[in-house]
Amino acid sequence: MEYVLYIIIAYLLGSIPSGLIVGKAGYGKDIREHGSGNLGGTNTFRVLGIKAGLIVTTADILKGTAAAALPYFAGADVIPLVVGIFAVVGHMYPIFANFKGGKAVATSGGVILGVNPVIFIILILSFFIILYFSKYVSLSSMVSGIIGIIATLIVEDYGLTLIITLFTIFVIYRHRSNIKRIINKTEPKITWM
Ligand code: G3P
Numbered sequence: 001m002e003y004v005l006y007i008i009i010a011y012l013l014g015s016i017p018s019g020l021i022v023g024k025a026g027y028g029k030d031i032r033e034h035g036s037g038n039l040g041g042t043n044t045f046r047v048l049g050i051k052a053g054l055i056v057t058t059a060d061i062l063k064g065t066a067a068a069a070l071p072y073f074a075g076a077d078v079i080p081l082v083v084g085i086f087a088v089v090g091h092m093y094p095i096f097a098n099f100k101g102g103k104a105v106a107t108s109g110g111v112i113l114g115v116n117p118v119i120f121i122i123l124i125l126s127f128f129i130i131l132y133f134s135k136y137v138s139l140s141s142m143v144s145g146i147i148g149i150i151a152t153l154i155v156e157d158y159g160l161t162l163i164i165t166l167f168t169i170f171v172i173y174r175h176r177s178n179i180k181r182i183i184n185k186t187e188p189k190i191t192w193m
Contacts, residue, residue: 002076006083010067014090014107017097018059019044022052032100036178036188039094040102042137046188057106063087064110072114081163084111088170103174105141108167112148116160122151135189138178145171 019039023031027048032039035046041060045053067087068080091107093099113120126147130140145168152161172179181187 002071003078003083006067006071006076006078007086009070010083010086011090012095013063013067014087014092015094015096015101016059016063016090017094017101018056018063019102020097022056022059023048026052038103039097039100041106060091060102060106061110061113063091064107064112065114066110068111068114079159080115081111081159084114085163085166087111088167092170092174103138103141104167104170108145108164108171111167112160112164116157119148119151119155119157119160119164123148131190132193135191135193136178136182136187137190138175138187139182142168142172142175142179 017039019031019041022044023029029047031037031043031047035043037043041053041057044056064084064087068084070076071078071083072080088104088107088111090101092101092104094101109120109123112123123144126144127140130143131137134140145164148164149161149168152158152164178187
């Protein structure tokens with residue numbers, strides 16, 4: 001029963017559509033109607049600017065961290081990583097936003113932050129190194145997931161390997177349109193780095 005409770009809480013936390021809330025409340029804009037149409041941090045940066053982008057990315061990360069940390073602090077007999085999966089599912093398919101959510105990157109990172117901050121730092125560093133060279137946020141998101149898998153294999157944290165593999169599959173699946181644009185050379189590159 002504990003699993004059901006924490007899975008529901010995680011799904012509801014993940015479903016909080018921060019991009020929609022910040023866009024509509026602070027700027028009177030639905031970011032799903034602008035830019036890439038994605039309800040995530042990158043599109044918030046693109047459509048609403050740096051302040052809103054930082055707020056939404058941070059909120060999307062913390063949804064995952066909270067979902068994974070909550071059962072840990074409550075002393076619940078559940079595996080935080082397993083519960084965390086449902087925060088990512090909520091972020092991708094949010095009940096509060098017609099099941100049209102983000103691409104799993106920030107919330108997956110947040111779950112990992114909640115269970116292994118060192119791997120989270122490795123993910124962030126790889127993300128920015130790949131971003132520096134490629135200028136593609138989408139590519140950096142996907143490849144840093146693969147680097148995360150390798151990092152967990154090196155430190156022999158095989159439970160985390162399984163979960164990061166699942167998260168990376170989610171991330172790649174949700175970036176299908178980005179992959180097509182990268183191949184067609186129509187994916188937008190960042191200009192600030
Ligand atoms: O986190 C999502 C990012 O990797 C791509 O977002 O808006 O460029 O499709 P977007």
